[in-house]
Amino acid sequence: MLLKGINCLDQPVRHKAPVSFRLMDKCFESLNMSRPSDQALWFFVSLFFFFLLRRSEIASLGKKFGWFALRAEDVSLLDYHGSATVRAQEATSVHIRLRGSKTNQQGEPTLRMLNRSGHAFLCPVFGALCLFKARSSLPAIIPVAVSVNAHDQPNCVSSTAISKVIRQAAVALGEDPAAFSPHSLRSGGTAHMYRTGVDTLTIQFHGRWASDTFKQYTRLCKESVEVLSSKDHQRLKIGMKLLIFESYRICFLKKKRLSYFLPAKVVKSMTTLFVSLACFYSFKLHSFFKSFPLGITM
Structure with missing residues (x-):
């Protein structure tokens, strides 16, 4: 309880914005x-x-x-x-x-x-x-x-x-x-x-x-x-789709949390759907991150 109280008093770190x-x-x-x-x-x-x-x-x-x-x-x-x-x-x-x-x-x-x-x-x-x-x-x-x-x-x-x-x-x-x-x-x-x-x-x-x-x-x-979206729009679009579908897949795999407000069959069907979509885009994952202009590597 003491540590929890100390944590509540800590102010969030606010970093200064970088210049453009x-x-x-x-x-x-x-x-x-x-x-x-x-x-x-x-x-x-x-x-x-x-x-x-x-x-x-x-x-x-x-x-x-x-x-x-x-x-x-x-x-x-x-x-x-x-x-x-x-x-x-x-x-x-x-x-x-x-x-x-x-x-x-x-x-x-x-x-x-x-x-x-x-x-x-x-x-x-x-x-x-x-x-x-x-x-x-x-x-x-x-x-x-x-x-x-x-x-x-x-x-x-x-x-x-x-x-x-x-x-x-x-x-x-x-x-x-x-x-x-x-x-x-x-x-x-x-x-x-x-x-x-x-x-x-x-x-x-x-x-x-x-x-x-x-x-x-x-x-x-x-x-x-803006530069990134103009030069690498297609790669960014593919990568974002993959990340979104992967996030949903992980979310729906946690069935215990969703079982409170969704039927089990719906959870299973949606999980299968997102797994399939993630697999569909996964073949583009390596080339996407390899050529991503921000230095992200696998």
């Missing part, structure tokens, strides 16, 4: 990219999303930074030959070095690298270019969250500023702003990696999760469903 590409577009539209502060802000939005960074690893928490907060010297742009560059025409990849995290307090630094995405501004390389332009001549040993404002004075990008631009974009798209936070960028990047077919082990490695908690982020964004 539409929301990322709206964030970029709301920024004035001629301002150094907005250039730095877009760098943060990009790296949160593409590198699946935690808030404490890059942005300031109030007036403080974690000891492992990303510094400017930890970010580098490389050209095709692997040489450092800050020229937009030559940069092909961005490299970051994470000194630590809440799950890596005393370990070795973690290195991550991403190439150009092919998009004009939804690109980690473009985000890094914005950072170097915004920082001007600031020392490389200070956190990347410190940039120069319009008056050539140091300005710090906080998690509050990131939340503000995300929630303003959500309002512009008619979505609930309270459902989004800086963590939505990390979960959104995870969701899109999963949607494009990246296996879960690679996602876990890239996001540096010590457990499988990242799997709660592998959900679909609205536009993902």
